[in-house]
Amino acid sequence: MQYHVDGFRPGDPNIKPQAGDRVAASAGALPETVDVLIAGCGPAGLCLAAQLSGFPEISTMIVEPKPGPMEKGQADGVSVRSMEMFQAFGFADTVKREAYWVNQTAFWRPAPSNPDHIHRIGITQDVADDQSEMPHTIVNQARIHQLFLDVMKNAPTRLEPHYGLRVRDLHIDPTRDDHPVTVTLEHVDANGEAGDAVTLHANYVVGCDGARSTVRQAIGGILEGDAAHQAWGVMDILANSDFPDLRRKCLIQSAREGNILIIPREGGYLFRMYVELDKLNPEERVSHRKLTAEHIIAAANRILRPYSIDVKEVVWWSVYEIGHRLTNKFDDVPAAEITTRTPRVFTAGDACHTHSPKAGQGMNVSMGDTFNLGWKLAHVLTGLSDASLLHTYSAERHLEAKRLVETDHAWARIMSAPPGQSELDDSAMPRFQRQFIENLEFTGGLAVRYAPSVLTSGAARQDLATGQIVGKRFHSAPVIRLADAKPMQLGHVAEADGRWRFYAFAGREDTGAPGGGMDALCGFLETDERSPIRRVRRKGQDMDAQIDMRAIFQQDFQSLRYEAMPSLLRPAKGRYGLRDFEKVFCVDHRGGQDIFDMRGIDRESGCMIVVRPDQYIAHILPLEDTDALAEFLDEIFLPAPSA
Numbered sequence: 313m314q315y316h317v318d319g320f321r322p323g324d325p326n327i328k329p330q331a332g333d334r335v336a337a338s339a340g341a342l343p344e345t346v347d348v349l350i351a352g353c354g355p356a357g358l359c360l361a362a363q364l365s366g367f368p369e370i371s372t373m374i375v376e377p378k379p380g381p382m383e384k385g386q387a388d389g390v391s392v393r394s395m396e397m398f399q400a401f402g403f404a405d406t407v408k409r410e411a412y413w414v415n416q417t418a419f420w421r422p423a424p425s426n427p428d429h430i431h432r433i434g435i436t437q438d439v440a441d442d443q444s445e446m447p448h449t450i451v452n453q454a455r456i457h458q459l460f461l462d463v464m465k466n467a468p469t470r471l472e473p474h475y476g477l478r479v480r481d482l483h484i485d486p487t488r489d490d491h492p493v494t495v496t497l498e499h500v501d502a503n504g505e506a507g508d509a510v511t512l513h514a515n516y517v518v519g520c521d522g523a524r525s526t527v528r529q530a531i532g533g534i535l536e537g538d539a540a541h542q543a544w545g546v547m548d549i550l551a552n553s554d555f556p557d558l559r560r561k562c563l564i565q566s567a568r569e570g571n572i573l574i575i576p577r578e579g580g581y582l583f584r585m586y587v588e589l590d591k592l593n594p595e596e597r598v599s600h601r602k603l604t605a606e607h608i609i610a611a612a613n614r615i616l617r618p619y620s621i622d623v624k625e626v627v628w629w630s631v632y633e634i635g636h637r638l639t640n641k642f643d644d645v646p647a648a649e650i651t652t653r654t655p656r657v658f659t660a661g662d663a664c665h666t667h668s669p670k671a672g673q674g675m676n677v678s679m680g681d682t683f684n685l686g687w688k689l690a691h692v693l694t695g696l697s698d699a700s701l702l703h704t705y706s707a708e709r710h711l712e713a714k715r716l717v718e719t720d721h722a723w724a725r726i727m728s729a730p731p732g733q734s735e736l737d738d739s740a741m742p743r744f745q746r747q748f749i750e751n752l753e754f755t756g757g758l759a760v761r762y763a764p765s766v767l768t769s770g771a772a773r774q775d776l777a778t779g780q781i782v783g784k785r786f787h788s789a790p791v792i793r794l795a796d797a798k799p800m801q802l803g804h805v806a807e808a809d810g811r812w813r814f815y816a817f818a819g820r821e822d823t824g825a826p827g828g829g830m831d832a833l834c835g836f837l838e839t840d841e842r843s844p845i846r847r848v849r850r851k852g853q854d855m856d857a858q859i860d861m862r863a864i865f866q867q868d869f870q871s872l873r874y875e876a877m878p879s880l881l882r883p884a885k886g887r888y889g890l891r892d893f894e895k896v897f898c899v900d901h902r903g904g905q906d907i908f909d910m911r912g913i914d915r916e917s918g919c920m921i922v923v924r925p926d927q928y929i930a931h932i933l934p935l936e937d938t939d940a941l942a943e944f945l946d947e948i949f950l951p952a953p954s955a
Contacts, residue, residue: 313402314894317886324466326402331368331468342474342510343373345491347693349514350374351479351527355387355453356661356678357520358460362401363686363808365467370693372471373512377478377500381461382454384548384628387675388577388584389414390456392439393757393785394676395446396927397683400808403459404446411449412578414438418557419745422567429618430566434745438561440752442910445788445801448756451578453675476500480509482517482530484644484656493517493656516689517657520682523637525663531644533659535666537637537717543589543598545608547629550581555619558583563748569614582627587612589631598633605629636721638713639664642681642706654699655706658685665713667720676757677716681709683808687925690810696848696858696949701766708762719754722747760784762928766947769931771940776919777817777932778912786815786923789907790900792869794877795893799900802907803927805862810925814861816935817908819918823867824877824896829918829935830863834878836938837861843938844945850952855883858949861895866908866915868901 315325348364350357353376364372390398390407398404417438423431439448464471480496491513499507519527523535562574570588577583587608590601605626613620641647642664643655661678685705691697753759761783764770772782780787788803806813814837822828837843838855848858863881865872874882874896881895899906908915920941922931931944 314892317888317890319887326462327466328366328468330470342497343371343512345371345513346373347371347515348373348689349479349493349495349512349517350520351517351525352376352520352522352661352663353378353381353457353473353475354520354522354661354678355456355460355675356663356682357518358457358464359679360518360520360660360682360686361471361473362460362463362467363683363810364690365464365469365471366809367690367694368468370690372469373474374471375474375477375479375497377476377504379476379502381473382457384452384454387453388450388575389673389675390449390451391673391676391755391757392444392446392448393760394679395449396444396785396788396803397679397808398459399446399804400806400927401460401463402807403463406459407449407451407456408447410455410578411447411451412576414448414450414561414576417561417563417748419742419748420557420562420564421742422565427567430564430616432557433742435560436745436749438752439756443752443756443758445803450575450584455578456675476502479517479519479521479526479530480506482527482657484531486653491515515656515693518682518685519657519659519663520661520678521663523662523666525659527657528639528659528663531657531659533639533641533664535637535639535664537635537666539633539635542634543592543601543603543631544634545587545589545603545605545611545629545631546584547587547605547608548577548582548584548627549621549623550625550627551583551621551623553616553619553621555616555621563745564615565742566615566617570611572612572615585612587615592633598631601631603631635666636717637666638710638717640710642710642713643702645703650703655702658702658705660685660709664710665717667717673716673720673755673757677713680712680757680760683926684709686808687810695953698950701948704765704767707765708767711763712760715759719751758785760928767924767930768928769944772929772932773919773934774932776914776917776934777921780911780913780921780929780932782929782932784929785927786813786921786929787911789910790903790905791864791897791907792900792902793894794865794869794872794896794898795874797869799903802862802864802897805860805894806923806927808925811856812859812925812930813923814859815921815923816861816863817913817918817921818863818865819935820866820915822918823865823872824863824881830865831878833920833935833938834861834863834880838878838880840938842942844942844949847942847946847951848949854885855880856885856892863896864907865896865898867898869898872896872898 347370361374419434420430423429480498482495485492493514498509519525559576564572573586575584644657645653660681692699762768768783788801791802818830824830837845845859883892920933924930
């Protein structure tokens with residue numbers, strides 16, 4: 313973690329210097345205009361707000377109809393991909409320390425000798441080896457909310473939500489460039505009753521306001537799909553039980569009583585159960601059954617025989633019906649008008665896709681939506697990119713949401729089918745166990761792969777880095793930092809700060825000395841007029857203000873000299889021109905984990921991997937192909953103002 317660059321700052325380094333008069337309005341004052349209005353303080357809304365809170369030049373407001381922050385219930389699974397994202401926000405270690413780690417998943421089904429009793433049929437590793445440096449964790453959604461709220465409150469803008477306020481309606485004037493979205497907000501009391509209304513104007517609105525999203529309805533979006541007509545109960549409980557796998561994630565199928573998913577929770581004692589309940593009639597809603605917590609507990613005890621659960625405290629519970637629905641587009645621009653209009657209103661999370669909670673993807677995919685959108689809004693609002701960049705949000709995330717809904721639909725069918733009664737069953741291995749194993753990349757959040765576009769090159773040299781897949785997230789690996797021999801994960805240099813990353817891997821004999829490939833690349837990036845770093849850098853900014861260059865060498869740290877590195881890798885920064893010592897890395901020979909081998913990096917020539925601010929790989933090029941690098945980024949970045 314780097315700080316003190318502009319002078320010594322005592323105290324908590326997570327609290328950023330306050331941004332003077334650009335601090336966000338307090339919860340009691342409503343502005344007349346904002347750059348970005350976010351509706352909803354769920355995972356999607358808070359992830360977006362946390363990103364934008366770091367940009368003092370962007371005015372951001374987030375509203376939530378509830379009277380205060382969430383305290384318990386709802387989602388709890390955090391995929392390894394989300395943990396990687398949390399690292400960029402600075403709170404992954406907090407989650408790792410507090411959360412339950414899902415290391416194994418156990419599978420139970422009816423015993424052949426006594427079908428009324430369940431027995432364990434297998435245990436599977438939950439996170440595959442080298443899938444990620446991060447664990448799959450379980451922690452209360454409210455805790456994740458609080459960690460995002462802390463990032464916001466400690467950011468330069470000191471951003472905090474306006475509670476008791478929701479979007480009633482909005483209108484877009486496509487003829488206006490300045491604050492074209494007129495939003496009507498209404499105050500909401502503790503009972504959910506609407507009160508006085510107020511109007512403001514926004515440049516952009518993002519609806520993170522759930523499955524009944526007012527924002528989605530205002531732009532004509534409709535959730536389309538189907539329902540499984542199956543009631544499920546979910547509860548967080550403190551209980552005693554003779555069931556032996558209570559501290560393992562478990563998928564349990566009974567012969568006649570339905571199925572259970574058990575998820576151990578943080579704190580060592582709490583756990584969650586998803587319990588299959590009644591089949592619903594085609595036109596029936598789950599609320600018609602008047603199911604209670606006692607119904608869920610009774611069903612769980614029937615399914616778990618010969619074991620039982622003695623519930624001591626129900627912390628939270630709910631009953632729901634599985635539905636799989638998706639909107640056709642995640643912004644306000646009709647398909648026929650994409651070439652003539654740019655988006656002004658977006659939807660994210662449950663506002664544009666809903667599915668069952670049993671694949672553990674709801675909170676994770678919702679945060680993925682706005683982690684994708686946040687840096688794009690920041691690029692446009694700070695003048696780095698043209699507003700047409702915003703079309704890529706719907707294009708990229710709609711495809712991923714479609715895949716999520718389709719995968720979850722198949723998984724829900726498997727989970728709800730009695731043993732042997734699914735067309736997907738066979739005799740070799742129960743389908744629900746095999747499907748779980750096959751879906752590990754998906755449930756880890758790592759199956760996302762963005763198609764070729766202005767942001768993802770279709771001409772990338774994949775052969776130069778076979779383990780870093782273009783369009784997928786940058787896969788971290790251990791390295792040693794040269795200046796202080798610190799072992800670390802290379803991917804952990806990335807922060808949720810809207811910057812691009814260049815990871816330049818040197819060829820076999822390259823030590824950074826003059827005449828080598830690394831020196832030539834650094835010289836181009838630092839001095840050539842076509843350099844994307846020079847092209848986008850604003851007057852008075854540090855060299856790495858928009859693009860953060862890092863170099864990785866094959867030699868060990870004793871064979872390289874920091875002082876001999878190209879000057880781009882030793883930049884002077886901040887008001888004192890202090891030297892940055894954290895740009896150069898080498899292979900972790902001592903630990904035996906060679907990033908070149910682990911990620912298939914070409915040892916002879918090396919390569920450059922261009923990574924977007926949301927940690928997805930945009931391009932892979934030879935170190936010497938500076939023309940292709942410049943051409944690719946010219947399509948994304950606007951040149952800096954000449955003045």
